[in-house]
Amino acid sequence: MSYFIDRRPNARNKSAVNRQRFLKRYRAHIKRAVEESVNRRSITDMERGEKVSIPSRDISEPSFQHGPGGRRTIVSPGNKQFAEGDRLRRPSGGAGGGGSGEGQASNQGEGVDEFVFTLSREEFLDFVFDGLALPHLERKQLRVLEETRPVRAGISKEGVPARINIVRSMREAQARRIGMRAPLKRALREAQEALAAEERQDPVLRNPARIDELKSEIARLEKRIAAIPFLDTYDLRYNHLTHQPMPSNQAVMFCVMDVSGSMTQAHKDIGKRFFLLLYLFLERNYEKVELVFVRHHTVAKEVDEEEFFYSRETGGTIVSSALTLVDRIIEARYSPEQWNLYVAQASDGDNWDDDSATCLKLLDESLMAKLQYFTYVEITPHAHQALWDAYATIKTAYPERFAMEQIVQAEDIYPVFRELFRQRAES
Amino acid sequence: MATEETPMTRRKPIATGSDWNFETLERYEQAIAELAREYRLDTYPNQIEIITSEQMMDAYASVGMPVGYHHWSFGKQFLSVEQAYRRGQMGLAYELVINSDPCIAYLMEENSLMMQVLVIAHACYGHNSFFKGNYLFQTWTDASAIVDYLVFARKYVAQCEERHGVEAVEQLLDACHALQNYGVDRYKRPSPISAEAEARRQEEREAYLQTQVNTLWSTIPERAAPLADSLLLDSENDPLGLHRHGRYPSEPQENLLYFLEKNAPLLEPWQREIVRIVRKLAQYFYPQRQTQVMNEGWATFWHYTLMNRLYDDGLIDEGIMLEFLQSHTSVVSQPDYDSPYFGGINPYALGFAMFSDIQRICQAPTDEDREWFPEIAGSDWLDTLHFAMHNFKDESFIQQFLSPKVIRDLKLFSLVDDDRDDSLQIEAIHDDRGYRRIREALSVQYALSAREPNIQVWEADIRGDRSLTLRHVQDRRRPLGQSLFPVLRHLHQLWGFPVKLESIENGDTVRRYQWPIPEAGRESA
Numbered sequence: 001m002s003y004f005i006d007r008r009p010n011a012r013n014k015s016a017v018n019r020q021r022f023l024k025r026y027r028a029h030i031k032r033a034v035e036e037s038v039n040r041r042s043i044t045d046m047e048r049g050e051k052v053s054i055p056s057r058d059i060s061e062p063s064f065q066h067g068p069g070g071r072r073t074i075v076s077p078g079n080k081q082f083a084e085g086d087r088l089r090r091p092s093g094g095a096g097g098g099g100s101g102e103g104q105a106s107n108q109g110e111g112v113d114e115f116v117f118t119l120s121r122e123e124f125l126d127f128v129f130d131g132l133a134l135p136h137l138e139r140k141q142l143r144v145l146e147e148t149r150p151v152r153a154g155i156s157k158e159g160v161p162a163r164i165n166i167v168r169s170m171r172e173a174q175a176r177r178i179g180m181r182a183p184l185k186r187a188l189r190e191a192q193e194a195l196a197a198e199e200r201q202d203p204v205l206r207n208p209a210r211i212d213e214l215k216s217e218i219a220r221l222e223k224r225i226a227a228i229p230f231l232d233t234y235d236l237r238y239n240h241l242t243h244q245p246m247p248s249n250q251a252v253m254f255c256v257m258d259v260s261g262s263m264t265q266a267h268k269d270i271g272k273r274f275f276l277l278l279y280l281f282l283e284r285n286y287e288k289v290e291l292v293f294v295r296h297h298t299v300a301k302e303v304d305e306e307e308f309f310y311s312r313e314t315g316g317t318i319v320s321s322a323l324t325l326v327d328r329i330i331e332a333r334y335s336p337e338q339w340n341l342y343v344a345q346a347s348d349g350d351n352w353d354d355d356s357a358t359c360l361k362l363l364d365e366s367l368m369a370k371l372q373y374f375t376y377v378e379i380t381p382h383a384h385q386a387l388w389d390a391y392a393t394i395k396t397a398y399p400e401r402f403a404m405e406q407i408v409q410a411e412d413i414y415p416v417f418r419e420l421f422r423q424r425a426e427s
Numbered sequence: 428m429a430t431e432e433t434p435m436t437r438r439k440p441i442a443t444g445s446d447w448n449f450e451t452l453e454r455y456e457q458a459i460a461e462l463a464r465e466y467r468l469d470t471y472p473n474q475i476e477i478i479t480s481e482q483m484m485d486a487y488a489s490v491g492m493p494v495g496y497h498h499w500s501f502g503k504q505f506l507s508v509e510q511a512y513r514r515g516q517m518g519l520a521y522e523l524v525i526n527s528d529p530c531i532a533y534l535m536e537e538n539s540l541m542m543q544v545l546v547i548a549h550a551c552y553g554h555n556s557f558f559k560g561n562y563l564f565q566t567w568t569d570a571s572a573i574v575d576y577l578v579f580a581r582k583y584v585a586q587c588e589e590r591h592g593v594e595a596v597e598q599l600l601d602a603c604h605a606l607q608n609y610g611v612d613r614y615k616r617p618s619p620i621s622a623e624a625e626a627r628r629q630e631e632r633e634a635y636l637q638t639q640v641n642t643l644w645s646t647i648p649e650r651a652a653p654l655a656d657s658l659l660l661d662s663e664n665d666p667l668g669l670h671r672h673g674r675y676p677s678e679p680q681e682n683l684l685y686f687l688e689k690n691a692p693l694l695e696p697w698q699r700e701i702v703r704i705v706r707k708l709a710q711y712f713y714p715q716r717q718t719q720v721m722n723e724g725w726a727t728f729w730h731y732t733l734m735n736r737l738y739d740d741g742l743i744d745e746g747i748m749l750e751f752l753q754s755h756t757s758v759v760s761q762p763d764y765d766s767p768y769f770g771g772i773n774p775y776a777l778g779f780a781m782f783s784d785i786q787r788i789c790q791a792p793t794d795e796d797r798e799w800f801p802e803i804a805g806s807d808w809l810d811t812l813h814f815a816m817h818n819f820k821d822e823s824f825i826q827q828f829l830s831p832k833v834i835r836d837l838k839l840f841s842l843v844d845d846d847r848d849d850s851l852q853i854e855a856i857h858d859d860r861g862y863r864r865i866r867e868a869l870s871v872q873y874a875l876s877a878r879e880p881n882i883q884v885w886e887a888d889i890r891g892d893r894s895l896t897l898r899h900v901q902d903r904r905r906p907l908g909q910s911l912f913p914v915l916r917h918l919h920q921l922w923g924f925p926v927k928l929e930s931i932e933n934g935d936t937v938r939r940y941q942w943p944i945p946e947a948g949r950e951s952a
Contacts (some may be wrong), residue, residue: 002456002473002551004449007482012483015505021597022502060603061500062913064880070905071845077772077868078763079840079856086853090844117506118513175744 001106023123029054030119036129050124122140125280149244159238173235180228185354192289250288251340251372252331254277256322258347260297261314267379270407271346272309274377286340293335296322299351302329319387320358323344327366336370343371349378356390363394369399383426438741445539449618452534455544455742456551462736466809468729471570472529475547483535484508486523493531494577496584498600520547524550526558526715528570529618541750544743548733553726561716561721573711576680580704587697594668599698600918603684605703608879610684610706612714639815680884683918690887692849693923702921717820717875724778725816728786731755731779761837772924780833785812788830795831829866831857841868846904876922880907885929893924901932907940915942 023030033052078393082088119127130379155168198206255275257268293308294300297315300322327341336339351359368374376391378384388404395402441458442451463470478486488505491496525531531881532550539719558564565732588596601609663908680686684706688699715722718820734755738748747755761776762768788796788806797804803811815828838855855861855868885898895918907930919926930938 001868005476007476007478015488017504021499024498064882065910066907067906067908069846071903073841073843073868075841076764077761077837077839079838082840083852084856087850117510238580262834424646
């Protein structure tokens with residue numbers, strides 16, 4: 001006796017609990033792997049989720065086993081040239097082994113020594129952003145309610161052709177057709193029966209006038225039935241949309257970077273990582289994130305991403321030129337009413353002597369009021385200069401919305417980034 | 428073709444092409460059932476479930492248990508299955524079958540019609556009849572109760588997690604899992620398990636167990652039976668006769684988990700119950716670990732035979748048959764030892780070759796077969812096959828039925844790896860001098876006792892420092908692997924007091940291990 005059961009509609013992910021338990025248990029390992037990959041790899045790669053490998057010995061489930069050594073007899077298939085009593089050299093090394101033991105090799109990590117699995121993109125980013133919160137997102141969301149979004153709100157009799165609800169329209173049409181035909185059909189049937197009854201009579205008793213009358217009646221009814229339209233204008237139904245206000249869920253991120261002669265490519269690479277991390281972070285919190293790249297030496301210029309990171313410039317540095325440009329772009333394109341505005345600035349700390357005071361004024365009087373957050377990283381192993389001091393003043397004035405850090409080398413980025421966006425206790 | 432019967436009149440194929448639907452599957456199932464009756468395949472009722480590939484991965488991760496308690500190791504299993512599947516390293520096994528009554532078999536929806544029919548033949552009639560017929564399964568598992576028991580186990584573990592915290596339960600399960608291969612009574616038939624009775628008895632047992640343990644550990648011990656004189660300390664060293672009470676336990680105990688469940692001094696009742704659950708499940712899987720070759724060989728033999736009959740009877744067409752042969756060939760392929768694809772002996776290949784060869788010996792014996800297998804050469808093949816399936820496990824099956832022809836076909840050879848010898852030696856190959864030795868060596872290779880170190884509870888020092896001593900009977904100087912220490916650590920967690928392990932070979936203590944590691948040094952030889 002056998003029976004079939006279709007289990008496909010049943011819940012999937014029966015293992016979800018176990019999977020989460022595993023991730024939780026090896027949280028520390030996974031986090032370390034994630035952090036390494038954030039530091040080491042190009043950040044655009046991380047969008048795809050992440051392959052994580054953990055040393056097998058750390059997660060092995062131990063049991064009593066035989067170790068190497070002693071005397072063993074092994075039976076194998078596929079003998080080709082051996083004869084009884086042959087002696088062979090013991091193959092050196094364990095399974096695989098191979099030449100390299102380099103970092104690259106462990107990346108590929110498919111050996112026996114690594115347990116490799118893939119975190120989904122969501123899981124990966126959760127690990128990256130573990131413990132981080134977007135500053136003051138709530139407030140902005142509540143305040144800005146100007147955008148609307150169309151929401152379905154039932155069916156209406158009026159609308160534009162693009163929104164015709166075909167199923168409902170056809171259903172209406174069918175109901176109408178049935179309704180309109182019914183009395184006609186009944187009359188037709190009666191007429192046909194009367195005609196048949198008349199024709200069944202003896203030829204002598206037939207009333208030719210009656211027959212003609214019935215025939216013309218039948219013809220008239222059939223014509224009327226045929227004339228009922230398949231679809232009429234008042235059958236049409238439309239999907240109705242209303243506009244529902246929704247919180248603004250879009251952000252602009254201004255990447256501002258000093259490209260003067262003192263900034264080397266290494267500096268820029270570090271800056272790039274910082275921008276990309278911030279971008280990734282914003283992207284997770286907003287539906288739409290736009291990027292604006294502003295580079296500057298003595299004058300500022302809005303450029304595309306490629307040019308931003310890779311073209312070379314020389315010359316002095318006037319930071320306020322960039323800040324002025326950002327301000328102007330905000331005025332022109334990104335109303336603070338509709339956009340959440342973020343500025344991320346990377347520099348080596350150089351600035352024209354008396355320009356720092358201008359920056360201070362500009363930020364304090366104009367920019368800070370519009371921004372959600374301003375982050376500044378200074379990529380230099382040297383002592384701070386005037387710009388840092390000016391920014392420090394701003395930081396004291398806007399401790400909630402301004403952050404600045406110093407970075408010396410690439411490995412510092414991630415900790416700095418965490419520092420900038422550390423989940424702030426409600427104050 | 429596998430049949431000697433004259434083919435019946437050819438019928439119309441039930442279906443062609445690769446698409447399946449429930450109606451065709453049912454009709455094929457009936458056709459196979461009819462043939463299976465002819466071959467006297469006695470099975471549990473089949474519950475055939477159609478599932479998606481994701482669900483198959485889930486099923487896989489829970490080691491084929493339809494319901495299981497939660498544990499991270501199953502999550503790990505899931506992740507590695509998923510990884511292998513995504514990378515295409517592994518097709519999902521297209522079938523999974525559970526030893527239960529009714530016998531649950533999973534078919535993946537992605538399978539082609541041929542695959543579904545093949546899986547029905549393989550799992551629902553091959554494996555199923557093996558589960559029902561083989562003596563190990565009959566003795567050790569209770570197919571009708573397992574699903575209920577799993578439900579009970581899952582509920583109980585979940586309850587414990589609620590009451591005592593996920594972490595506490597997880598650690599306990601980790602420790603039990605490390606010992607689960609030693610949670611089996613190898614010689615005594617276990618009592619059948621049933622969820623109802625289990626739940627009803629569970630509370631009584633809690634109370635009862637605790638009193639047992641209390642008696643054992645009471646400070647005024649009863650005198651145990653005195654030991655044989657040779658095992659006692661000299662009266663010179665023990666003039667007051669303090670050690671004349673003998674060892675506890677008086678006999679070495681092979682079932683470590685059982686011993687812990689009944690004797691570990693500090694375990695709470697719920698902890699004992701969880702030890703018991705892991706032990707019961709280990710017991711359930713115990714026959715499967717010992718009948719891999721036979722089980723797969725039997726199922727493969729029957730899918731091959733049944734598919735051929737379906738074809739001979741005209742119920743499947745050439746297209747399906749060709750697809751089947753291609754799939755079957757890859758299932759039973761055996762890469763050579765020096766091939767990059769070599770991963771040990773393929774149990775499907777060996778088992779299929781052996782069962783097919785038994786059939787051949789019965790139907791067309793050669794002189795060699797008459798000499799090697801006087802009893803079965805020329806006998807009724809179906810009787811002989813059923814006899815082999817019912818009464819053996821891998822070890823004895825190979826010992827009994829591995830024929831010179833199979834050794835020749837697979838070109839088996841045996842190799843001695845001795846750490847006192849700087850080269851490896853070929854001990855035997857597929858020739859007249861080698862057949863018996865290869866058969867012997869292969870049989871040992873499949874003996875559970877040779878695959879897993881022989882470790883037993885030797886003594887619990889109930890009157891002294893409460894330490895637990897295990898004995899490892901070392902064979903042919905094969906030492907324990909490094910995983911030993913983590914296992915001892917788990918054992919220590921369960922026992923609660925120091926744990927010692929001695930490796931004994933030929934009566935001499937070769938090595939001692941201890942956990943926690945004493946300050947002075949890791950171990951002394």
